[in-house]
Amino acid sequence: MTRSASATDLTDAERNVLQPSLPPAAHRGRSRKWSWREIVDGIFDVLRGVVTWRTMPHDLPSWQTVAHDHRLQLREEVRIGLPKPAASRLHRDLAVMGILTGNHYAVASAALGRVISSLTQVQPHEAEQVRGHVARLIRGAA
Structure with a gap:
């Protein structure tokens, strides 16, 4: 149709x-x-x-x-991005790692190579990729 x-x-x-x-x-x-x-x-x-x-x-x-x-x-857990509790957890983890709240989307966008306007757009396997990207940024800055 x-x-x-x-x-x-x-x-x-x-x-x-x-x-x-x-x-x-x-x-x-x-x-x-x-x-x-x-x-x-x-x-x-x-x-x-x-x-x-x-x-x-x-x-x-x-x-x-x-x-x-x-x-x-x-x-069937066919998710369209992270559920809200997981997105909140990613926000908290980024804050604990020293990333300012206003920069969370920019960091996720840089880690994933696409524009992220909400962390609920991040797939579950990509959340670890974002955390790893931040960890590498922190190690590089030290």
Whole structure:
């Protein structure tokens, strides 16, 4: 099903970052009516506060479909970045390491080679990469 792009839809670059986190297409059963792209746009519209589950626009999948797939992703621990407690832990660790709060995103961006505007955008395996980058910066400065 095709639809016109919305101002709140994820960009192609953002989708490329998310693609590895999404489950692969099933080899059995009925093919999907909606693409993951549209389902993820619906999930993010709800998470951003643009819409509620039951006021999902008609050009997106039904709210039941989007809510069901969101619950499945959470249950299977298919995360889109760090959960809030892990992001808070990374913030605390960076502060303990001497990085000023205003510089946390810049340090994470430098460590990962892409723009980070929230530590919840950092994948779990990347959090260790950020900590290692800071440790190397500290050793280099000493």
